[in-house]
Amino acid sequence: MPAPAPAGGFFVKFNNADIYEVIHTLGRTAGINYLIDPRVRGVVNVHTQGVVRKDGALDLLFSILKVNGATAIKEGDTYHIVPMAEAKTEPLLPAVQGDRPPKGPANQVSMRAYPLQYIGVAEMAKVIKPFLTPGGEAVEVAARTSCW
Numbered sequence: 001m002p003a004p005a006p007a008g009g010f011f012v013k014f015n016n017a018d019i020y021e022v023i024h025t026l027g028r029t030a031g032i033n034y035l036i037d038p039r040v041r042g043v044v045n046v047h048t049q050g051v052v053r054k055d056g057a058l059d060l061l062f063s064i065l066k067v068n069g070a071t072a073i074k075e076g077d078t079y080h081i082v083p084m085a086e087a088k089t090e091p092l093l094p095a096v097q098g099d100r101p102p103k104g105p106a107n108q109v110s111m112r113a114y115p116l117q118y119i120g121v122a123e124m125a126k127v128i129k130p131f132l133t134p135g136g137e138a139v140e141v142a143a144r145t146s147c148w
Contacts, residue, residue, distance in 0.1 A: 030057040035078060
């Protein structure tokens, strides 16, 4: 359970806590709305030595979800907490090379698009696949030769 700490932060101590309890506590602290997929399960053990501020609660939640094979995808004002393998079926906003990095927690699932110039699509897919996170996927999309 988070314990109050000086200067508006809190210490976190969960021992064999159900992930639902952890999501509820950190979600309330971060001030987010969420839906939890019933397939998300897990036990959480986490202790912080330093103070976690309110704005760090969401980062901590995403880290805990990742360790438990889950993630949260924001749609409107609500986070959908789903198994990591299901994240690609949730609405993800694509980012193209040159865009600003997406705002949000570092462990947040994202979709990136990279236009290729000097390497073929199939070749690039082979190159990046070993670097994908679990549940990640490289999708080959051929270039369009004409517009509408």
